[in-house]
Amino acid sequence: MYLTRFRLNTGRSGTHRLLASPHQMHGAVNMSFPTAPPREDGGGPRVLWRVDHAPAGRADLFIVSPQRPDLTHLVEQAGWPTLDEPGWTTYAYGDFLDRLTAGDTWSFRLTANPVQHIRKPSDPNTPRKRTAHLTLRHQVRWLLKRQEKAGFEILRKPAGRRLLPGQKDDPGDEHEVIVHNKVPHQFRKGDAPRNAKTDVRLVRVTYDGRLRITDPDALRRTLTCGLGKAKAYGCGLMTLAPEQ
Incomplete structure (x- = not known):
């Protein structure tokens, strides 16, 4: 499992379109994987996403997924494509999940x-x-x-x-x-x-x-x-x- 954080560039029109339509954001998230994620609940891990809004207009897209995503297309549409940084950070989520303990x-x-x-x-x-x-x-x-x-x-x-x-x-x-x-x-x-x-x-x-x-x-x-x-x-x- 992977946890990914992507900072959205709220000054771009592509970002506004994604934030206005969960259907379009859903499609953009699914395009981050070479094979389409399952559409129905099958009881196992699936792709989940959420947008968090913060002061000063900041917005971050969080994705939990069984596969590591490639968000290059999102950088081009709703990020900062001219910067050298990739635009997102992905963490190995399984290690964190394994450490969860009752009572914590x-x-x-x-x-x-x-x-x-x-x-x-x-x-x-x-x-x-x-x-x-x-x-x-x-x-x-x-x-x-x-x-x-x-x-x-x-x-x-x-x-x-x-x-x-x-x-x-x-x-x-x-x-x-x-x-x-x-x-x-x-x-x-x-x-x-x-x-x-x-x-x-x-x-x-x-x-x-x-x-x-x-x-x-x-x-x-x-x-x-x-x-x-x-x-x-x-x-x-x-x-x-x-x-x-």
């Missing part, structure tokens, strides 16, 4: 597509429809419901720092996690005319927080296979960093 605590970042499947109350026989969680408490609850199976637990705040204690299905602010950068997307698949069948709508949110590893093998699967839906469109990639 880490800071984490996850960009995800928190959704639910609901039916119209007036017609319980209709098929379930996937809809986005739009409120903070539902977005946090979505992540908390998945933490055990994903191999981690989000740390709880000391009692003195809790301002909104949890109640029933409302987690309040008891956990060491914040949700930010909620971005709704609507874009077309390919070059087809825009209509209900070719349009994709999704909401991406970013979670930052602190976790404790409970099941290293499960967490390795989470880090290499992704968490949640819309993985092809920049969701599902969790990364860890040492606690500050």
Whole structure:
């Protein structure tokens, strides 16, 4: 497995096109490999990507992949092609994953597509429809419901720092996690005319927080296979960093 970081040149029109369309970014990421990555979830490691935005307009593309990528085409489209540096850094991710140990605590970042499947109350026989969680408490609850199976637990705040204690299905602010950068997307698949069948709508949110590893093998699967839906469109990639 490999973890790659690519700094996007936000002053270029090619970068703006990629950032505006997760479908185009998905295609650009896939072009980094000689063989096309699998399109459907097969249970094994897959290509995941995420764009992190930072102050002063900086944007970084992160990619986790079973194969080492070649991002030369991205440098030409959305980087600094006249510089001598390659424009990206790739790390051997497997060594890091092998060192994960139960009980260790880490800071984490996850960009995800928190959704639910609901039916119209007036017609319980209709098929379930996937809809986005739009409120903070539902977005946090979505992540908390998945933490055990994903191999981690989000740390709880000391009692003195809790301002909104949890109640029933409302987690309040008891956990060491914040949700930010909620971005709704609507874009077309390919070059087809825009209509209900070719349009994709999704909401991406970013979670930052602190976790404790409970099941290293499960967490390795989470880090290499992704968490949640819309993985092809920049969701599902969790990364860890040492606690500050």
